[in-house]
Amino acid sequence: MKPKFGVVVFPGSNCDHDAYYSLKKVLGYEAEFLWHKEKDLKASNVIILPGGFSYGDYLRTGAIARFSPIMDSVYKFAENGGVVIGICNGFQILLEIGLLPGVMIKNESLKFVCKDVYLNIENKENIFTKSIKQNILKIPVAHGDGNYFTDEETLKELEDNNQILFRYVSSVGKVNSESNPNGSFMNIAGIMNKKKNVMGLMPHPERCCNPLLGDIDGSLIFRSVAQHFLN
Amino acid sequence: MFKATVIIKRRPKILDPEGKAVEQGAKLLGFNNVKQTRIGKYIEFFVDTTDKKLAENEVREYCEKLLSNPIMENFDYTLEEVK
Numbered sequence: 001m002k003p004k005f006g007v008v009v010f011p012g013s014n015c016d017h018d019a020y021y022s023l024k025k026v027l028g029y030e031a032e033f034l035w036h037k038e039k040d041l042k043a044s045n046v047i048i049l050p051g052g053f054s055y056g057d058y059l060r061t062g063a064i065a066r067f068s069p070i071m072d073s074v075y076k077f078a079e080n081g082g083v084v085i086g087i088c089n090g091f092q093i094l095l096e097i098g099l100l101p102g103v104m105i106k107n108e109s110l111k112f113v114c115k116d117v118y119l120n121i122e123n124k125e126n127i128f129t130k131s132i133k134q135n136i137l138k139i140p141v142a143h144g145d146g147n148y149f150t151d152e153e154t155l156k157e158l159e160d161n162n163q164i165l166f167r168y169v170s171s172v173g174k175v176n177s178e179s180n181p182n183g184s185f186m187n188i189a190g191i192m193n194k195k196k197n198v199m200g201l202m203p204h205p206e207r208c209c210n211p212l213l214g215d216i217d218g219s220l221i222f223r224s225v226a227q228h229f230l231n
Numbered sequence: 232m233f234k235a236t237v238i239i240k241r242r243p244k245i246l247d248p249e250g251k252a253v254e255q256g257a258k259l260l261g262f263n264n265v266k267q268t269r270i271g272k273y274i275e276f277f278v279d280t281t282d283k284k285l286a287e288n289e290v291r292e293y294c295e296k297l298l299s300n301p302i303m304e305n306f307d308y309t310l311e312e313v314k
Contacts, residue, residue: 059272060300067297096300103302106248149245149303183246 003229004030005222006044008074008090010065011036015051015087015206022209023048027222036068045229046083047074049090051142051204061104061145062092071097083127083225084198088143091190091200099198100191101158102150107143108183114142116215117181117203119166119189120173126196127228128165128221136173137166137217139203141189146182146202148191158191166190166201232279233286237294237308239272245303274298277313286310 005023009016016033024031032042041047054065065071071093078084078099086094094100107113119137121129150158158164166189170179180187182202190201205218241247247269254268278286287310294306 059298063297063300103300105246105303108246108248110248110252147246147248151244151302183248 001045001229002030003045003226004032004043005046005048006032006034006041007048007050008034008036008070009050010052010054010068012054012056013050013052013089015089015204018204019048019050019087019206022206022219023222026209027219027226029222029226034070036065036070039069039073041070041073041077046085046225047077049074049084049086049093050206051088051090054089054093057089057145060096062089062094062096065089065093066097075099078193078198081195081197083228085128085225086198086200087204087206088141088146088202091202092145094198094200100193100200101154102148102191104145105147105149106145107147107181112142112144113146113181114140115181116140117189118169118171118173118179119203120169120175122164122167123162123192125162126165126192126199127225128192128199129224131224131227132220134220136169136171137220138171138208138215139205139218140207141181141203143182143202146184148182148184148188148202150185155186161194163192163194163196164188164190165192165199166203232277232281232313233283234311234313235276235278235286235290235308236311237272237274237276237290237298237306239274239294239299239304239306241269241271242303242305271304272298278310283310283312
């Protein structure tokens with residue numbers, strides 16, 4: 001079965017069109033926008049919470065978007081095993097609503113960081129990375145609040161359950177502070193929930209899917225998810 | 232009617248990059264005694280009821296559910312009756 005991707009649009013989302021374009025026009029999957037005031041997920045198999053500055057990032061990133069009507073449906077969908085991917089601001093929304101543990105604070109440098117980073121795939125026993133052959137991906141980040149933080153107890157849980165999906169590394173896979181663009185705890189770039197159907201990541205895979213733009217490592221994540229439905 | 236004032240503080244263990252940067256400014260200004268600058272939020276609003284207990288519950292719930300994130304922040308509030 002070919003999966004259908006539902007891309008949620010919040011006021012202030014600005015990567016919604018990139019995600020839609022990459023999924024539909026570049027990768028050839030079915031995709032549809034979902035307005036945040038609606039509740040209907042329109043029979044989507046995968047929900048994308050895109051990057052941007054929902055509600056202007058007021059109060060805290062993602063803090064207000066999590067109360068948008070569509071998030072009730074997304075929450076129930078995720079609780080029932082539905083696949084949800086939160087990219088950048090979408091990741092922040094997943095943290096605020098509690099589908100993923102932890103918080104995002106301001107980048108250690110206080111600067112908005114926009115550049116390519118290398119990610120080590122920490123775990124391939126999940127639908128997001130299962131069909132990816134390589135271990136390191138090159139994907140851009142673009143954020144001011146990507147400094148992942150959680151307490152030691154939650155970190156232990158994340159590690160014990162293999163929930164850490166991506167870490168910032170050097171081009172040869174070394175975990176060090178030079179490769180960490182934002183001061184993120186343990187170089188964490190992306191995590192999953194316990195059931196491994198909800199994933200959040202700060203880098204933007206939708207920005208590197210089209211070979212015309214150079215890198216295509218982002219497409220590998222979407223292809224892996226699609227493969228899960230095609231099998 | 233009640234006027235609520237809420238102060239949101241970062242928990243002591245949470246890094247505060249903004250506070251650190253501001254403190255660098257303090258040092259440049261020559262305020263050498265300034266230590267441990269932490270930045271929080273100040274929020275005020277009215278609660279339209281005459282029932283103080285109800286107002287208090289509403290303020291607390293507003294703080295817990297939206298104004299603060301308990302993973303990284305604590306909150307304090309005061310309620311003052313106004314006409």
